[in-house]
Amino acid sequence: MTTTPITVSIERTVDPARIAEATAWMQTGINLATQYPGFLGSGWVRAGASSTTWHMLYRFADDAALLRWEQSPERAWWLESGSGFAHEQKTERRTGIEGWFDEPTVVTVEHSGGSTPVPPRWKQATTIWLGFFPLNVVFAYLTAWLVPGWDDLPLALRALITTLCLTPIMTYLMLPAVTRLLRPWLEPRR
Template sequence: MAVLEGLESAAGDEVTLFVARRVDPGHEDAFETWARGILGAAADHPGNLGTGLLRPAEPGAPWHLLLHFRDADSFGAWQGSPARAACFARVDGHHVEVARRELHGMEGWFATTATGARRTPPARWKMAVASTVAIAPLTITANLLVTPHLAGLPVVLRSLLLAPVISSLMTYLGLPAVTRLLRRWLFPA
């Protein structure tokens, strides 16, 4: 799969890179060592927001690497970095890239849902609507149930306590539920 083309992104959009690599049988341990090395180097790179490694679902299926960067400039700097080049200089020839998908902004968030992972990201305005549908009930519920217990705290501290709760609920509950509910609209056939 080629890099998605035609995606217009603002300079400040986050960039998420999914890479699938097929590993020759018997070389899985060596590949995992290499993958952890390149992901560790990426994690130390300025602007990196996280990395991940997914083992294959079945023998012979590809391994998946995930790299998430603050913006296109950070991602571009990583792509041209000596640290990345050094990691690729250590490739042993027993694994090869079979797919690559670069996502910008909220596209990366939608791609992490089961439905979104198999499809082209929806239009940005659809992502904004779906995110609002997911965030609104979480925010209302937090304001009704949690905020009254935090009323004595300064606004900034209250916000810092609520943000990870709402973000976690959005990531693991809200967005997957809304993506399933609106899948035909978000990802038309």
């Protein structure tokens, strides 16, 4: 579970003969969600005046708050009350970390028939390794050359210094760069 804000985007198809009812229904869903702790905001838009596609966004403080809303009896009642005229087509959840510390490159998309997975763990691990290995080698050479007595320091202290220096570089420079380079390989085939 994440402890960062999570945004949910839902695409629905709405019966064009029941626009007024669907409009009231959407607003009712927002009004119900506002009563839940951790609610950070929401909104909805229609794709166009004659479109049957509607988009709804809502945001909660973390997974736990979102889960309370999504498993609530109020939400279940609300979804059931709209089942005759509004049909969910796609759901996306974004936390901002799926893209490894930059803009998300892969999001979880749930279609009415299933979901599109994030990259497999082995691809994520390979991507991290491709950034970490060269950075670690360069750091090891530089510290051995520039810091007298580096090899005489206790192993735990060297590991502490190394991770304190390399973690921000990995987080803000290497992983976003490697992720961008490998994006076509990381994204699931459609």
